[in-house]
Amino acid sequence: MEKIKGTIAKDKLIFLFLPISIRILMDVILIRYISTKWGYQGFILDINHYKLSFSYLTLLIMLFLLTNYNREKFSHFLTIVIFFTIYMPIGSIYGLMDKSTAFFVMASISFIFIIFFILYIDSKQKKSLILVNENLYFKGYPIIFIISIYTLFAMTVQNIGHLNFGAVISLVNVYDVRELISYNWGMNYLFSWQTKVINPYMIALSHINNKRGMMWFYIGFQLWLFILTGNKMVLFTLIVVLIIFKFSSKLRNLHLFFTQGLTFTFIISFLEATLLYNSYIIDIFIRRVIYLPALLSYYYYEYFSVEGFQYWSYTMFGRILGVSTDFNVVPSFIIGREYFNDVNTNAVTGYLGSEYMNGGFIGILLATFIIILLFKSFDRFSGRLGNEIVLITLLTPIYALWNTAILTALLTGGILIAFIILSQTKRIEY
Structure with missing residues (x-):
């Protein structure tokens, strides 16, 4: 028992150190590579040291809260994933590009709620014993x-x-x-x-x-x-x-496996950019998946804080209810036109920017509590079916949170379909 406790304590210490390393690498890559090669997309440096310090302070506070994670909980793993890949780049761009404090605070409050309700309000979901002679049906x-x-x-x-x-x-x-x-x-x-x-x-x-x-x-x-x-x-x-x-043998400690993998990816991409003056990993993956949705979220805030909220009029529910629209094209193309000078650019972003567009801070909070309910419900599946099939089934649907509104993620993004499929899957003896 003492050995197990020692291992968990060691894992959490590593977990606390690695995210700080990731954030530093995130900032360095933005300064030395992305801003020089991809500046035309809006990655223009305007470093504000006060905002940069504030973003690191909030990062340390949230990392301290995240150390309460339970590696047996799938919802805790998902929380860590979206924290690293959605919230951390929001903080990086906030300080290095002098973006809105108001939007950064909204994003921080959203993640404080997610962390608190998922990591500190325990659902008491018990993990089922998975037998060797069982198949999934x-x-x-x-x-x-x-x-x-x-x-x-x-x-x-x-x-x-x-x-x-x-x-x-x-x-x-x-x-x-x-x-x-x-x-x-x-x-x-x-x-x-x-x-x-x-x-x-x-x-x-x-x-x-x-x-x-x-x-x-x-x-x-x-x-x-x-x-x-x-x-x-x-x-x-x-x-x-x-x-x-x-790496299925590593799935028991998904949190640390993901953190180590992300750290390794950033280190390799940094070395690639430094030694070769070019990085395929950054250009194809890191820029597109991590940095660009964060930048677009700020663009959505800047534009719709002036032009007004859209009240979900461009969603399926808005069309069904006949909610009037302000534009003759969907808002993502408006952002493409305004910030990229291209009417054909479909500049979609994640739940923070999209839900601010729909309902301001209230829209972000509504999406936040939907995410909390979804993530906590997934614990039931992982406890009954195992991490492997749940992780694979939810992997890409959850990614929709990076580049679309919450209702679209549920329907088009596949989260609802994944939920239905997993709920109808059970273990049978053979």
């Missing part, structure tokens, strides 16, 4: 298989004529391919659900149940949809799924 498998075949047929028939294998594999000219892709016949929703939820879930389910044929079918299906559309997120999702399989 999904009640709706026939429906999932029919949807998969239909999606394969619809996407192939509509887009086989645009196939450009060379452009897709290079990952450089994929946008030329993506401009030609059609998503008719219900594919606006089904393609997203298939690549973000259904395929990863079926790959994980087949892997756990040792159904190799089915697993390779869905791996091939995911690869084909990437080749067909050039959507890099489709490929990225598959790569991460395979990485999770490779």
Whole structure:
């Protein structure tokens, strides 16, 4: 028992040190690389030392609160993930680019609520004993298989004529391919659900149940949809799924595994940029996934604090209720026009910027409590089914919080579909 307590204490000490290292690297990369290569996107340095100091002070306070994490709780892991990848870059840009204190405080309050209600209000969810002679069973498998075949047929028939294998594999000219892709016949929703939820879930389910044929079918299906559309997120999702399989033994301590992995990624990208004067990791991954959504959140705040809130008029619920709109195009294209001088730029951002656009600080708080409820509900799945399949199924849907509003993340982003699928999955003896 004392040895276990000592190990946990050591893990938490490492956990406290690594995020500070990540934030320092985050700042250095923004100063030395992103601001020089990607300045035209708005990454322009305007260092405010008071704001920078304030952002580090809030970081230390929240890290102290985060040390209360329980490695048995999946919701605690998700909290740490969004803290590192959504909140920390918000703080970095706040100090290094002299952005709004008001918005930074709103973001900080949102994360204080998330940390407090998830890490300090315990749901008392017990972890089920998972036996060796158990398989996972999904009640709706026939429906999932029919949807998969239909999606394969619809996407192939509509887009086989645009196939450009060379452009897709290079990952450089994929946008030329993506401009030609059609998503008719219900594919606006089904393609997203298939690549973000259904395929990863079926790959994980087949892997756990040792159904190799089915697993390779869905791996091939995911690869084909990437080749067909050039959507890099489709490929990225598959790569991460395979990485999770490779390091499945580390999933018991997801929090530390993620923190160490993110630290390693930042170190490698920093060395790459320093030694080669160029970084593929930063350009393709870190800039797009971490820095850009944070910058866009500030843009949304700057624009809609002047132009007024949109009250969810551009969401599905807004359209159903007939809420009037202020613009003839969706707001993400307005931001693209105003800040990137391009009417075709779809500048989507995460829940902080999107929900500020919808309802100001109240909108951010509403989204915050939806996230809290969602994350706490996921503990029930991980306790019953294990971390591997839950992590793989929720991986890409949760990513929607980085680049869309909360209601869109629930529907188009696949969080609701993932919730339904996991709730209908159970363990059976064989």
